[in-house]
Amino acid sequence: MGRKTGEGFYRYVDGQQQLPDEPAIAQASPCPVWISQDDPDSAAQLAELVNTAGWPLESTDQPSSQALCLLTPLGEDTTSCALRQGLNAEQCVAVDMLAGLDKRRSLMASPITLPEMVNAAASLLNADGTPVSKLHDSNGFVLQRVVACIVNVGADIAQQGVAEPATINRAVELGLGYPFGPLRMGDHYGASRIMTILNNLLEATGDPRYRPSPWPPPRRASVCHSLTGQQANTAWVYTNKGE
Structure with missing residues (x-):
């Protein structure tokens, strides 16, 4: 319908889809990062990203109270994933790792995740210029x-x-x-x-x-x-x- 009318979920001009500008990601100061080991392969990919960005990585079984906690749920929401692992949801941000980290990175915070943790996660995931999408907490991302x-x-x-x-x-x-x-x-x-x-x-x-x-x-x-x-x-x- 968008192609015919020029409007809809997407805008078309002369048959070409018009993509909106990517929203700017506010850059945050590096903070300690703790990564869930629920999925070791996904954890390894995130650890490489953290190290490349130069952010400090915590390798302890449990995160410190200052750490940004990155979770990699499959079919879960951030809140449930954090509770299942005994983590403070205020520190937790989930990252969709189903398709890896190459093209676009999707993050999902719980309703009580601290704004500074959300900003830190977005800044970290955008450190190399890869676009980032912020999603509301729901089971299974998009x-x-x-x-x-x-x-x-x-x-x-x-x-x-x-x-x-x-x-x-x-x-x-x-x-x-x-x-x-x-x-x-x-x-x-x-x-x-x-x-x-x-x-x-x-x-x-x-x-x-x-x-x-x-x-x-x-x-x-x-x-x-x-x-x-x-x-x-x-x-x-x-x-x-x-x-």
């Missing part, structure tokens, strides 16, 4: 919810026998212009991570849309396991390599 639902719908279509995995992927890639079809998307982001996101969203909201699809059924599990090398009995396996 990207996690969208990606997990796309993958889940694709898996459900496969489970119903509507089409083969390769056909589902190709249809979405060609028809919608996605870089990955839904099942390839599950492989790309990791089956266990998608499963964690969906289970946490389902537990928090009770919304059946987040109930994980049972695909693949047991008769395919060993085949899928041999094709992807993933544990089919503990997490979904999405494959576009045929059955």
Whole structure:
């Protein structure tokens, strides 16, 4: 609708989408940073960012009272993630690590996170010029919810026998212009991570849309396991390599 009228969620001029200017990020003085070890791979990426920016990094089991606490939840909100780990939510800011830190960084503060901690997190994440988005506290950020639902719908279509995995992927890639079809998307982001996101969203909201699809059924599990090398009995396996 935006392309036809020039207005909508996005503005178009002569058929070209007009992107708003990125809001300026106020630069904060470096403060101690503590990173949750819930997801070691994500923690390592954040630690590299902190070290590159030259901010002091705390390596203790629990943060000091002055530290900015960075969390990496999957399908959780910042408040729940902080409480689960016994942390003071006033110090906590969550970072969406599903897609890494290369293109855009999304942070999410709890309702009681101190403003200076939010500003410090935004300044740190923007230290190398990468754009930062600030989100309100909610389960699963934005990207996690969208990606997990796309993958889940694709898996459900496969489970119903509507089409083969390769056909589902190709249809979405060609028809919608996605870089990955839904099942390839599950492989790309990791089956266990998608499963964690969906289970946490389902537990928090009770919304059946987040109930994980049972695909693949047991008769395919060993085949899928041999094709992807993933544990089919503990997490979904999405494959576009045929059955």
